Amino acid sequence: MRRGIANLPLHYGKAPPWLFKRMVELSKSIVELIVIEHGRRTFLERLSDPYWFQAFGCVLGFDWHSSGLTTTVCGALKESLKGLDRELGLYVAGGKGKSALKTPEELERIGETVGINTETLKDISRLVAKVDNTLLQDGYQLYHHTIIFTEEGLWAVVQQGMNTNNRYARRYHWFGGGLKSFVEEPHSGISAQKVHERITLNMTAKESRDSRESITELLKNKDILLREIESIETLNLPRRHDVRREDVDLKKLRETVKKVREEDIKEFEDVLRQRGMGPKTIRALALVSELIYGAKPSFKDPARYSFAHGGKDGYPFPVQKELYDGTIDTLKRAIAKAKVGDREKVDAIKKLSKILND
Template sequence: MEKTGLVNLPLHGGRAPRWLFNRMVRLAGALTAAVVAEYGVGEYMKRISNPYWFQAFSCVLGFDWHSSGTTTTTCGALKVALSSQEHGICVCGGKGASSRKTPRQILEGGERFNLKTNKVEEMIYCSKMAAKVDNSCIQDGFQLYHHTFFFTERGEWAIVQQGMGGKYARRYHWLSGVTRDFFMEPHSGICCDNVVKQALDMSSEASREAREISVDLVNDGPQHINKYFSCRGGQKRITQYTMPSHHPVLDMDLGPGGFNVLQKAYELQPDNYEELVSLAGMGPKKIRALALISDLVYGAEPSWKDPVKYSFTHGGKDGFPYPVNRRVYDNSIQTLRDALDQARVDEKDRLYAVKRLHEFIQN
């Protein structure tokens, strides 16, 4: 498993018109069929998890090239267009309440593909953990509201999920692979329009020691953790130590419920950080409190660097803040051009898609 990318997009309201969405569904199905026929379903999963290709694909379908709707509407069109029988791909989840149906839909899709029970359970676990990492372990100011899980009859999977923060939405991409490690630099390509000055990233290699100490703190018991907090107004707040110059100011209050979660974690004695984070109720505040204690008390500083690597879809044309990755850019465009040539759509839709792809390239 690897995290393949992250994109920041302007947050736009409203819905795609019905006529446009219907056209997107037709084109999404035809393009997917063409890519699968030419490159195979495994390669398609790599493409859909690639933020560059996904953005170009969304544009070809006809949606705004840089708005938050590229994620939700494109995933929605793919969910309608793709079938396990024709394309060999199952699409689960979606926006808002639909995202909470992901586990059940993975189970249903696994039955259609006749996948083994342990494989289906593994995919459900990966779906939940990917959301947990992006929502709780990477605290960049974006709250997830969209989660789409794609998987094949061989159990290969990809995740496209999106969070909301202020005027922007941020998109996260995941891809299954040989290694299953959610906390060892899982990002292979991250694209953002803006960089958060200070963001707690417990999935970073730089946070390794902080992760280990977090587990030790929990396994020592809440009473041990409690001594680092003082009570103010019925809430437990971390005692003021001398803050290092790099340290952000964070709200570190934990109510009784927070300590109850830590007590349950102590009783379970997690073996590692992944097991700790996977526990019910282990949300952002508890993760942040443990990270801060690890830093202030034990000197194990976690990463406070926003895990972004690129800006815009393929980098900035003026080289700011990152240069265009020409090889990836050209490969993304060529794959879509080939798919358009082979897609079984009428000429009007094909010309429309080619025009959209050209507009995307110009942007």
């Protein structure tokens, strides 16, 4: 897996209607060609690659630092697949703000329309959002969540968080194919403004494995945990602790633990599924597990460092409408011919790509 950082400062402005309309048309043609040539799995793999996603956005008319690349590209993709989703076997749910919160209901509607069970996808959608907001406490609050999936249940997720202090965004990519764990090094890539020297908490790191296992064991035996919570009330913690006593709301922690049904806890993913398991509760449990078992969590940032048609804000040059429309027309003609067995234009595009990459 390649990891990298792309600067994503939050600028003002949005894609004008004339550009968004073209983005929809061009993304539709690109998706069709990829699915025809390589299949749905490859398309989902590419979406889960932050470098490819960024390049995709640039082709659609966003320069590298344009505001809204993530939300607008996902929005254009969602719009482009309307009416084409059954033919390609690809579906999109979610979006920005309130649309993100309505993802489970949207998945339910798609399932009823297509005739597939989306319960697992709803659980995945909630879980990946919980991981990036609760287990990975890097200072970026999620405001965008999009899940793209097939009828067979293969999926990719693109979600984005905002840091209101430095006004930068961070994008999180997930791919379901071959995913071994939702809670340990699960991302296919993270696009971020910079690597922070330390973050509040990273429970997704391999170094946090002992901490995750300790928390799971504590919740399986919550009587022991409740006794330890009582003892913390009078405990003076040494300065070396990254999670401090003042960070812990013991009353809320106690109430949350009491509501947990021990039989529901088999692995750490089940801990995340419990009601009330927000960032503060996870930090408190990490502290308690360290005190009891000596299992220290990680505070390491998981991110790594890292214009075909112009940019929506005029940089590096204004979008050229005639060129953009010509690209859409060329791809549409290639798709139409490929569907009837004439691959001349598709092969020509492949040859052009090879020449440009040599």
